[in-house]
Each structure stands twice: as structure tokens, then as C-alpha cells.
Amino acid sequence: MSEATPLLEVRNLSKSFGAVQALCDLSMQVAAGEVVALAGDNGAGKTTLIKAISGVYRPSSGKVLLEGEEMNFSSPQEARERGIETIYQDLALADNLSIGANIFLGREPMTKRWGFLPVMDRKKMADAARETMALLDFHVNRLDAPVSNFSGGQRQAVAIGRAVYWNARILIMDEPTAALGVPEQRKVISLIHQLKAQGRGVIFISHNLQDIFAVSDRIVVLRRGVMAGERRIAETTHDEVVKLMVGG
Amino acid sequence: MTTDAKTETGQTTPPQGGHVSPPADHAETAKTTIQRIADLRAWLFLAALIIGFELWSRLSFGGTFIFNPFNITSIAVFAVAPLLLATGQTFVIITGGIDLSMGFIMGLAAVVAAHVINWATPGMGMPLAVLFGALVAIGVAMIPGFINGILVSRLRVPPFIGTLGMFGVARGVAFLLAGGTTVPVQNSFFAALGNGRIWGIPWIVIITAVFVLVMHYILSQTRFGQHNYAIGANEQAARRAGIDIKAHLLKLYILSGMCAGLAGFLYAARFSAGAAQAGEPLLLDSVAAVVIGGASLFGGSGTILGTVAGAFVIAVIQYGLVFINVEPFWQFISVGVVIIISVLIDQAQRRISGGRQSE
Numbered sequence: 001m002s003e004a005t006p007l008l009e010v011r012n013l014s015k016s017f018g019a020v021q022a023l024c025d026l027s028m029q030v031a032a033g034e035v036v037a038l039a040g041d042n043g044a045g046k047t048t049l050i051k052a053i054s055g056v057y058r059p060s061s062g063k064v065l066l067e068g069e070e071m072n073f074s075s076p077q078e079a080r081e082r083g084i085e086t087i088y089q090d091l092a093l094a095d096n097l098s099i100g101a102n103i104f105l106g107r108e109p110m111t112k113r114w115g116f117l118p119v120m121d122r123k124k125m126a127d128a129a130r131e132t133m134a135l136l137d138f139h140v141n142r143l144d145a146p147v148s149n150f151s152g153g154q155r156q157a158v159a160i161g162r163a164v165y166w167n168a169r170i171l172i173m174d175e176p177t178a179a180l181g182v183p184e185q186r187k188v189i190s191l192i193h194q195l196k197a198q199g200r201g202v203i204f205i206s207h208n209l210q211d212i213f214a215v216s217d218r219i220v221v222l223r224r225g226v227m228a229g230e231r232r233i234a235e236t237t238h239d240e241v242v243k244l245m246v247g248g
Numbered sequence: 249m250t251t252d253a254k255t256e257t258g259q260t261t262p263p264q265g266g267h268v269s270p271p272a273d274h275a276e277t278a279k280t281t282i283q284r285i286a287d288l289r290a291w292l293f294l295a296a297l298i299i300g301f302e303l304w305s306r307l308s309f310g311g312t313f314i315f316n317p318f319n320i321t322s323i324a325v326f327a328v329a330p331l332l333l334a335t336g337q338t339f340v341i342i343t344g345g346i347d348l349s350m351g352f353i354m355g356l357a358a359v360v361a362a363h364v365i366n367w368a369t370p371g372m373g374m375p376l377a378v379l380f381g382a383l384v385a386i387g388v389a390m391i392p393g394f395i396n397g398i399l400v401s402r403l404r405v406p407p408f409i410g411t412l413g414m415f416g417v418a419r420g421v422a423f424l425l426a427g428g429t430t431v432p433v434q435n436s437f438f439a440a441l442g443n444g445r446i447w448g449i450p451w452i453v454i455i456t457a458v459f460v461l462v463m464h465y466i467l468s469q470t471r472f473g474q475h476n477y478a479i480g481a482n483e484q485a486a487r488r489a490g491i492d493i494k495a496h497l498l499k500l501y502i503l504s505g506m507c508a509g510l511a512g513f514l515y516a517a518r519f520s521a522g523a524a525q526a527g528e529p530l531l532l533d534s535v536a537a538v539v540i541g542g543a544s545l546f547g548g549s550g551t552i553l554g555t556v557a558g559a560f561v562i563a564v565i566q567y568g569l570v571f572i573n574v575e576p577f578w579q580f581i582s583v584g585v586v587i588i589i590s591v592l593i594d595q596a597q598r599r600i601s602g603g604r605q606s607e
Contacts, residue, residue: 077490092485094478096548105478106489108471119469 013062030201040222055079085168095148100125153184286597290557301568327563333534336507344547345407349414354527356422357512361385362431362522374437386509393505397498422524442517464552480547
């Protein structure tokens with residue numbers, strides 16, 4: 001992995017909360033078009049790591065580099081502006097709003113009606129929703145329907161669609177398949193393949209080894225805040241990953 | 249042929265006279281029809297009430313109810329204060345909150361308007377004193393709104409408790425300022441504003457209509473309105489999307505105080521007097537209007553147009569029952585029944601959409 005500058009690089013990152021060292025001297029990289037799975041037991045430091053990357057936490061020491069440039073995010077908004085988008089397990093959608101309204105939530109486009117009255121540009125939101133969802137191979141006929149009308153996988157696609165629309169280069173997905181049925185999980189896996197094909201970097205947290213092996217290029221295993229091992233998916237097995245996770 | 253096509257697509261519904269449509273599409277259409285009826289329920293209630301009173305009126309004393317301009321303006325004037333309170337309440341309830349202090353903020357504003365106009369009339373002249381009184385009364389009404397906003401947004405006090413506290417404070421301050429009595433206003437311009445008409449329409453109804461229209465615009469067309477819905481549906485999602493929740497809630501409760509302030513000012517204009525208890529019976533009516541209008545007390549839904557219908561449902565019941573000479577206590581029963589039916593429709597609609605979701 002020492003070819004060009006990686007899309008995202010984490011260098012010697014540590015994070016402690018008081019006396020508790022949640023993450024210790026961790027380094028990893030994500031290339032464009034690469035899916036990196038983050039695995040580890042509960043409390044291994046996965047969440048701390050993604051929160052440090054996405055601007056929720058400031059690292060105690062170490063660096064986060066985006067295309068070789070050192071980042072110093074003080075909020076998730078800043079990280080998002082630079083193209084690092086996190087898709088949370090509980091989706092973070094407003095159920096009573098349409099797909100377009102969710103994509104634009106907090107950054108609604110405005111237009112003028114009758115030349116003077118500022119109003120939200122619903123047409124632009126609907127158009128963007130249609131185009132973005134088509135890009136993810138997900139076709140909706142009722143763009144004004146609230147997202148509560150859609151299934152879990154479709155809603156996951158809306159959350160991903162929002163990140164894609166805002167040109168996220170790195171998508172961090174925390175257990176994206178956890179709350180879904182099997183067909184919906186497949187749909188999300190294929191969405192991740194699409195993101196990969198579009199040259200985006202994906203960091204993918206999961207407990208489900210089957211999902212990890214289905215979609216990732218590389219797996220990074222954490223244990224008690226330190227790197228327990230890093231493997232190319234093609235060169236490892238379920239057993240080896242489990243051993244890395246539990247320590248043995 | 250139709251049946252063949254359906255078997256091919258694996259659809260299990262019985263054939264319906266050549267009507268072939270994709271199953272998902274069909275379900276969505278059926279659902280929106282039910283939703284649409286549920287959304288319009290306040291207007292349907294209103295239509296039913298008007299038809300009912302009209303029939304009663306014609307059958308028992310041969311006169312019309314709704315085609316009598318006197319009745320229409322009386323109902324409209326009657327609806328002014330509860331509608332203004334309900335407009336502010338709609339914004340608050342959509343975020344999942346409630347503002348219990350609005351009734352006494354209205355009373356406080358009415359008393360402040362009366363005092364200020366009396367004080368300012370000799371120096372400023374009548375019209376200017378009224379304008380000054382309006383600004384001060386609405387400005388003063390925004391203070392308890394501001395405190396409500398601080399309590400709810402920064403100090404994380406539940407809206408029910410925070411505004412209940414402010415209910416007591418505003419009530420006490422209003423009665424203290426009024427000296428425990430009503431405060432008459434000596435200003436004929438003010439009286440003319442409160443009771444005068446233009447083209448047969450009372451001024452206070454026009455002022456209310458314009459204000460409510462502006463509020464409808466804010467809720468349905470601006471970012472502030474959109475964020476209001478988002479916060480009510482999923483506060484965490486709104487925060488993650490970069491919406492400043494604290495600033496929004498602060499503005500929200502100030503807005504609701506402002507609505508109560510305008511209601512108090514118009515009340516004082518109508519009666520040429522300020523009274524601390526002006527809004528006391530209207531608070532629960534305002535919540536009822538919002539609920540009848542289709543909002544959920546859990547937050548996330550509601551519209552100003554629905555609330556307008558809800559407020560008129562209550563006003564028509566109250567006025568209509570007096571009109572047909574029914575004992576006034578029936579008003580409480582009727583409004584209560586309408587609230588319960590309205591919530592039952594809301595629940596039924598939720599069950600239906602919930603069922604679709606889990607499919």
C-alpha cells in the first residue's frame with residue numbers, strides 16, 4: 001500500500017479519556033475505491049476511531065490526513081465539508097420528510113417565488129433526490145412521500161444518497177446492515193460495491209464476517225485500542241479474523 | 249388476460265376488472281388516499297358541523313345559519329384569539345413540545361397594552377399610542393417566550409414543566425400589573441381598531457388572517473419551518489445535519505410568545521380593556537385546535553391550515569350551539585368528543601402506515 005498518496009491516512013493516532021486509553025498508536029490507510037472493514041469486539045476502539053476521523057473527537061495525539069493533507073477537524077460539520085461523511089446505525093433521517101428534504105436537511109436550497117418571496121426550492125430537492133437515487137440504482141416513483149413510507153434498506157440508501165450527493169469521498173458506515181433483513185442486507189452490500197466503483201473510500205464497521213468478506217478489500221482488526229492485525233480479504237479466512245479479534 | 253398477467257408477476261390480489269398496476273405503486277396510492285382523508289379531517293369536521301347547524305337552523309326556525317353575514321363575522325371574531333394562540337402552539341407542538349404559558353402571556357400582553365396606551369395617549373396622540381402599545385405589548389410577551397426558550401433549549405427543562413412554571417409567573421405578573429382588576433383604555437382609535445370594519449370585515453379578523461398567512465408561509469416554505477419538522481421527527485438527525493437546535497428552540501418559544509402577545513393586544517382592542525385572565529380559557533382550546541387540525545402531540549406533524557380548520561371547528565361548535573339555543577355546557581362535551589374522534593383517526597392512520605412499513 002505504498003503506491004500513491006492514500007485518500008485517507010490515520011497516522012499514530014491515540015485517544016484517551018482521562019486515564020482510559022481508548023485508542024493507542026493506531027495507523028491505517030484507505031485508498032480511493034477501497035473498502036476497509038473495521039472489526040473488533042465491543043470496546044475495541046472502533047467507534048472511537050471513526051469518531052476521531054469524522055471530527056467528533058479530537059485525537060490526543062497522532063494525525064488524520066486527507067489526500068496527504070493534515071486535517072484538524074473541530075466538528076463533524078467540518079469533516080463533512082471536506083468529504084468525510086458518517087452514516088449512522090440509527091440512520092439519522094427525519095422520517096416525516098421526503099428523500100429530497102432529507103438529502104438537503106440543514107442546507108435547503110432556496111429560490112424566489114414571484115420574483116421576491118424566498119421559498120424552499122422543492123423542485124431542486126426532488127430532482128436531486130431522483131438523480132442521486134438513480135445513481136445508487138434505486139428508483140422511486142413518489143418523491144414527495146415521507147421516508148417513513150420506505151423499507152429499512154431503502155432508507156439506508158437515502159442516508160447513503162445524501163452522502164453521495166454532497167460528494168463524500170470517504171463514507172464511514174457504522175453497522176449499516178445490523179437492523180436489516182437478509183434481502184435488505186444484500187441491497188446495502190451492493191450499494192457499497194457501487195460506492196467503490198465510483199472511486200470513493202469506504203470504512204465499514206460490522207460484526208458480520210459474512211458481510212465483511214462479501215464487500216471489503218481489507219480488514220483492520222482492533223483489540224483493546226490497539227491494532228491486532230491487518231489482512232487483505234483475499235488472503236485471510238474467517239477463522240484467522242476471529243482469532244485476531246479474541247486474541248490468540 | 250388480466251388474470252394471466254397477474255399470475256405472471258406473482259401478484260396475489262384478486263383480479264379487479266382489468267386494472268393492472270405494479271403492486272408497490274398501488275399500495276402507495278391507496279395509502280395516500282387514506283392519509284389525505286386523515287390530513288383533511290379538520291376540514292371535513294368543519295363542513296359536517298356547518299351543514300348540521302344549517303339544517304337544524306332551517307328546520308327549527310326557518311332561517312339560515314352560515315349564509316347570515318352576522319354569524320360569519322361573529323364566528324370569525326370569536327376565533328381570533330384561540331386561532332392566534334393555536335398558530336404559535338402549532339409550531340411548538342410540531343417539535344414535540346408544548347407551550348402552556350401562552351394563555352397568561354396573552355393576558356399579560358393585554359394588560360401591558362392597556363397601561364401603555366393609557367400612558368402614551370396624552371403625549372403621542374391616539375394612533376401613535378396604539379402603535380406604541382402594540383409594539384410594547386408584543387415585545388413584553390416575547391420575554392416569557394425567551395425565558396421558555398432558554399429553559400427548554402439550554403437548561404434542558406421539559407417543555408411541559410418549563411412552560412408550566414412560566415404559566416404561573418406570567419399569571420402572577422399579569423394580575424399584579426392589572427391590580428387584580430381589568431384595566432379600561434381611554435382611546436377611541438383603539439376601540440375603533442378593535443370593533444371597526446372595512447368592507448364589512450372586522451379589522452382584527454384581517455390582522456389575524458394576514459398574520460396567520462405569514463405563519464403558514466414560515467412553516468411550509470422556509471428553512472425555519474423545515475427544521476421545525478425535522479426536529480420534531482428526529483432531533484438527533486437534525487443536529488447531525490448541522491441544524492442549531494438550541495437557537496431554533498429559542499426562536500420557536502419567542503415566536504409562540506409573540507403570537508400570544510398579538511392575541512392579547514387584539515383582545516384589549518376588542519374590549520377596550522386589558523384583563524389578566526383574557527387567555528385563561530383559551531390555552532386548552534388552542535391545543536385542541538392544533539390536535540383537531542391534524543398535529544400529533546408526539547411531534548413531527550401538523551400544519552397551519554389544519555390548525556385554522558381546527559380553531560374554526562371549535563368556534564363553530566361554540567357559536568352554533570348558542571345560536572340554536574342549546575345549553576352552553578354542551579360545548580364542552582362536543583369539543584371533547586371532536587378531540588377524541590380526531591385522535592382516533594390519527595391513531596388509525598398510524599396503524600395503517602405502520603402496517604405498510606413492516607411489510
